[in-house]
Amino acid sequence: MKVKICGISDIETARAAVEYGADAIGFIFAQSKRKITKEKAKEIVAQLPKDVLKVGVFVNEVKEVIEDIANQVGLTHIQLHGDEKDDFCQSLSLPVIKGFSIRNIASLQAIDKFTCEYILLDGPKGKYSGGNGLAFDWSIIPPTAFGGKRVILAGGLNEENILPAILEVNPDMVDVSSGVETDGVKDLNKIKTFITMAKGAN
Template sequence: MKVKICGLMDSETALKAAEYGADAIGLVFAESKRKVTPEKAKDIVSVLPAEVLKIGVFVNETKEEIERIASIAGLTHIQLHGEEPASFCQSLSFPVVKAISFEGNEALSEITQFPTDYILLDGPKGKYRGGNGIVFDWQQVNTSYLEGKKVILAGGLHLENVEEAIQIINPYMVDVSSGVETNGIKDLTKIKAFIEKVKTLPVGGKR
């Protein structure tokens, strides 16, 4: 099972996350308490191994600005967390992760028609589009809609609930941010424990 640590803001923490086994790191360029500048993101990306995915998080941003930031920072993937249409995904020159705040299976069936390999399932919208640490009811998700997609599961995951979440959704990757923080700051002990737990869990293999 793959792990993404999102909302990283410094090189030291990002490097440690990679050393602990993180497969992807998320850098937030949308309005958020975890927002970083393109230049700071470049510093973070520069210390990471090549095989770690560097995913930039954007909300309703212009194509030009996304491409500009991605080029400066050295991103490998773009995560779209707003109302971006399918045509917008196709217009970008980077692989896209399309995020959806799960609010029912009707919207889920529409989002899976997007021309992207990755779908990120997140909790309900809060103050920000993502990173709100809000769990949703995984049992409500009709996973048959997700066949053929690499599903990244986010939304309030932490050490105590990630095993249940994986058993129900069987995602390609799990995404954690607030669940590995203490007082709003990334906690290396929690990051290490979370990654170690996920890496030891059995994978169902449906996707």
């Protein structure tokens, strides 16, 4: 099971996450309490192994800004968490992870219209488009959903529910942010436990 740790904002946490087995590190460039500057993200990316995915998270951003940040920081993937359409996803120079806020079965219908590398199933939107720590009903995901698209499961995941979540959805990757924080700050012990449990689910 691949694991993405999102909302990273310092090199120590990024290094620790990778040491514990994280396959992807997420940097948030949209409005969020975890928002990072491209300068800081570039410093962190420079210290990460080449095989670790470096994902930039954007919400309804213009293409020129996304491409500029991706190029300067050294991103490998672009995660879109707003109202972006498939043609916009296809126009970008890097592989795209398209996020969808899932409330009910009807929320799944739009996914068929997208042909990006990954689709990310997130909980309902709160104050921000993602990272709200809200789960959705995993049982609504059909076993053969989305025409073979690669799936990242997010939304309210933590060390207590990660195993049943993986068993229910069988995603290609799991994504966590607030679920590995204590008082709004990334907690290295929680990160290590989460990664260990997720990878043990295999």
